[in-house]
Amino acid sequence: MSPEEHLTRLGFGFAISQSLKAAVDLDIADRLVAGARSAEDLAAECGVHAGALARVLRVLCAEGVFHEEPSGVFGLTAVGDALRAGRGPLDFLRMLNAEPYLAFDKLSHSVRTGEPSFDVVFGLPRFTWLAQNPEAAKAFQAAMVAYGRGVNEAVADAYDFAGCSTVADIGGGHGRLLSAILARNPHLKGILFDLPSGVEEARKGVGGPLPNTSFIAGDFFEGVPAGADVYILKKVIHDWDDEKSVAILTAVRRVLPPHGRVLLAETLVPPGNAFSTIKLIDLTMLAITGGLERTEDEYASLFARAGLSLSRVIPTAAAIQLLEAKDA
Numbered sequence: 001m002s003p004e005e006h007l008t009r010l011g012f013g014f015a016i017s018q019s020l021k022a023a024v025d026l027d028i029a030d031r032l033v034a035g036a037r038s039a040e041d042l043a044a045e046c047g048v049h050a051g052a053l054a055r056v057l058r059v060l061c062a063e064g065v066f067h068e069e070p071s072g073v074f075g076l077t078a079v080g081d082a083l084r085a086g087r088g089p090l091d092f093l094r095m096l097n098a099e100p101y102l103a104f105d106k107l108s109h110s111v112r113t114g115e116p117s118f119d120v121v122f123g124l125p126r127f128t129w130l131a132q133n134p135e136a137a138k139a140f141q142a143a144m145v146a147y148g149r150g151v152n153e154a155v156a157d158a159y160d161f162a163g164c165s166t167v168a169d170i171g172g173g174h175g176r177l178l179s180a181i182l183a184r185n186p187h188l189k190g191i192l193f194d195l196p197s198g199v200e201e202a203r204k205g206v207g208g209p210l211p212n213t214s215f216i217a218g219d220f221f222e223g224v225p226a227g228a229d230v231y232i233l234k235k236v237i238h239d240w241d242d243e244k245s246v247a248i249l250t251a252v253r254r255v256l257p258p259h260g261r262v263l264l265a266e267t268l269v270p271p272g273n274a275f276s277t278i279k280l281i282d283l284t285m286l287a288i289t290g291g292l293e294r295t296e297d298e299y300a301s302l303f304a305r306a307g308l309s310l311s312r313v314i315p316t317a318a319a320i321q322l323l324e325a326k327d328a
């Protein structure tokens with residue numbers, strides 16, 4: 001591909017992402033599980049225009065999602081197979097190519113101001129807007145569950161809690177991570193700390209059983225509960241700018257016992273030019289919520305500003321790392 005063709009293809013990224021959305025909305029991958037089918041056949045079943053559907057599928061064939069046979073029928077590739085219901089990408093793409101896609105139209109606003117373009121396009125911050133749009137909120141939750149599949153287990157497996165006695169999950173939400181940690185470490189006590197709404201969900205058992213756990217509602221900008229020797233925060237710091245992140249970490253450091261450990265479970269932005277999904281997630285955070293993903297050095301500097309020091313980065317079996325810190 002020439003540089004000109006390469007640039008043109010990049011410029012048409014929107015056509016590819018929206019073709020994918022059309023295929024997702026019509027459950028095309030699930031309709032091809034039993035074998036390749038013609039666009040006419042698929043279109044009749046979906047109640048859409050056969051010629052238009054064939055043109056969408058042709059674009060996705062060129063991107064490796066489907067495969068057109070010489071006879072003109074469309075089949076699944078390994079990529080298309082991953083687009084079936086119950087797999088992570090389907091629910092994630094369904095959400096991504098809806099409102100976030102529209103917010104990216106004003107990415108230039110985010111570039112100019114550092115503020116989310118979502119607020120300009122929709123007139124409200126993302127989570128306020130979601131609270132008023134229950135269908136979209138449901139799609140968002142499904143996307144988060146799909147995207148995070150296996151991650152809590154991977155985090156719980158990756159850390160050796162043998163010498164610890166109480167683990168506090170700060171901003172622990174529904175409690176899925178704490179539940180996975182306690183299931184693997186029956187000697188541990190748990191503290192689940194979140195806003196009142198989060199704690200309520202966890203108390204109901206939404207995220208799995210939480211034996212030996214205290215449920216504490218509060219605001220981490222005002223303080224976090226004492227009494228744990230491990231404080232874990234999963235995907236909390238990436239929601240906040242540096243100022244607010246340092247405030248949360250400082251609140252944790254204030255109650256950290258001398259032998260205590262702070263664990264951040266976050267996905268690091270890798271150095272270098274290679275493709276990494278987290279670079280796109282980071283841009284999406286900029287445009288949609290105002291959060292940001294960080295490099296290891298950036299997390300080390302946040303820790304230092306909060307009086308903590310990064311001791312090691314622990315890989316997990318999922319696309320998330322554990323950053324362990326102690327009192328500096």
Ligand SMILES: C[S@@+](CC[C@H](N)C(=O)[O-])C[C@H]1O[C@@H](n2cnc3c(N)ncnc32)[C@H](O)[C@@H]1O
Pocket residue numbers: 170171172173174177193194195198218219220221233234235236239
């Ligand atoms: C991105 S979610 C992460 C939830 C959970 N740790 C996980 O990985 O699924 C951020 C969490 O922080 C909580 N949160 C937001 N603001 C908070 C505050 N001021 N005090 C305590 N928790 C807060 C939210 O309720 C939510 O559960």
